[in-house]
Amino acid sequence: MNLNIDLLQKKFGKSLIIKENLSKYNWFNLGGPADIFFRPENKDQLVKFLKEIRKNNYKIYILGAGSNTLIRDSGVKGVVIKLSSKFSDIRLLEKDTIEVGAAVLDRKVSDFAQNNDISSMEFLSCIPGSIGGAIIMNSGCYGSDISKILLSIKVIDENGNEKEIKNDEIKFYYRGTNLPKNYIILSAILKGTVSSKQLISEKQEELIQRKKESQPSQIKTAGSTFKNNNDKKAWMLIKESGCDKLSVGEAKISEKHCNFFVNNGKAKASDIEKLIHKVKKEVQAKTGVSLELEIKIIGNEK
Numbered sequence: 181m182n183l184n185i186d187l188l189q190k191k192f193g194k195s196l197i198i199k200e201n202l203s204k205y206n207w208f209n210l211g212g213p214a215d216i217f218f219r220p221e222n223k224d225q226l227v228k229f230l231k232e233i234r235k236n237n238y239k240i241y242i243l244g245a246g247s248n249t250l251i252r253d254s255g256v257k258g259v260v261i262k263l264s265s266k267f268s269d270i271r272l273l274e275k276d277t278i279e280v281g282a283a284v285l286d287r288k289v290s291d292f293a294q295n296n297d298i299s300s301m302e303f304l305s306c307i308p309g310s311i312g313g314a315i316i317m318n319s320g321c322y323g324s325d326i327s328k329i330l331l332s333i334k335v336i337d338e339n340g341n342e343k344e345i346k347n348d349e350i351k352f353y354y355r356g357t358n359l360p361k362n363y364i365i366l367s368a369i370l371k372g373t374v375s376s377k378q379l380i381s382e383k384q385e386e387l388i389q390r391k392k393e394s395q396p397s398q399i400k401t402a403g404s405t406f407k408n409n410n411d412k413k414a415w416m417l418i419k420e421s422g423c424d425k426l427s428v429g430e431a432k433i434s435e436k437h438c439n440f441f442v443n444n445g446k447a448k449a450s451d452i453e454k455l456i457h458k459v460k461k462e463v464q465a466k467t468g469v470s471l472e473l474e475i476k477i478i479g480n481e482k
């Protein structure tokens with residue numbers, strides 16, 4: 181590492197942690213440390229930090245709520261940036277339009293919208309991530325996804341330059357976008373439709389109930405492991421291939437939903453990754469379909 185760590189720590193104080201264990205920042209509860217873990221308090225501090233580390237060609241990874249990410253056991257060589265709660269403001273711009281910080285949790289946005297009589301954001305109450313993660317993943321469920329309510333985003337690139345990007349400048353596809361990897365989303369403007377608190381609340385409840393019935397809860401998982409971008413849903417292909425009962429160490433497959441892979445308590449990230457490879461290989465052999473990973477895997481191989 182070429183950086184003067186002491187100097188960095190002096191400059192960024194408690195926002196910067198060296199060798200921070202990442203297991204507490206993701207839903208699998210797995211993963212080793214990040215060389216440098218940075219939680220900016222505000223945009224200016226983020227810009228200053230990016231300019232500082234730019235000179236050293238570090239690989240930068242952005243972490244949201246970690247609900248779609250598997251972090252390898254040996255951790256992340258480089259920098260992990262996780263926006264602090266200071267990037268979690270939500271404010272009403274117009275009667276159907278809100279501005280939200282990228283670190284705010286989706287369900288909080290859904291609740292804020294409900295409180296302000298804004299519909300079309302009910303689905304966000306079912307997704308456990310942050311708004312930044314939802315945009316990068318084009319997250320959604322039950323026929324909705326974030327691309328349908330997004331007007332624009334504010335991003336910062338690795339050089340610290342800020343820009344606004346409108347929805348029609350972004351290509352959204354199933355669980356992804358064409359946004360460059362080096363963009364850090366700071367905030368977004370979302371537009372819904374005006375409705376009544378009561379109706380919105382009923383819709384939220386209905387969706388949450390549907391989720392509870394079809395998917396497991398209170399487990400260490402990152403949700404759907406593989407994308408549902410084939411004729412058959414990933415869980416069907418996994419079941420048909422006889423993979424739904426496979427396991428590697430303490431890495432298991434949920435009995436309730438076989439596209440949800442689970443850390444049963446003592447799994448290593450490498451167990452989850454091996455299970456992923458095993459299932460992918462088996463499904464390919466039995467059905468001819470090559471499953472595409474939905475979750476993101478980050479960190480060093482060794």
Ligand SMILES: Cc1cc2nc3c(=O)[nH]c(=O)nc-3n(C[C@H](O)[C@H](O)[C@H](O)COP(=O)(O)OP(=O)(O)OC[C@H]3O[C@@H](n4cnc5c(N)ncnc54)[C@H](O)[C@@H]3O)c2cc1C
Nearest residue numbers: 244245246247248249309310312313314316319320365403
């Ligand atoms: C129980 C469970 C249920 C789920 N159900 C659904 C569902 O119904 N529908 C669905 O679509 N997904 C679902 N997911 C997956 C996951 O919740 C979503 O993909 C979510 O939007 C990820 O957000 P996150 O903040 O946790 O992202 P992370 O996992 O932290 O990151 C995901 C990606 O987003 C990037 N990212 C995050 N924040 C930023 C930012 N500010 N700027 C730039 N890049 C950023 C990361 O670099 C990474 O590439 C589920 C997951 C779980 C655990």
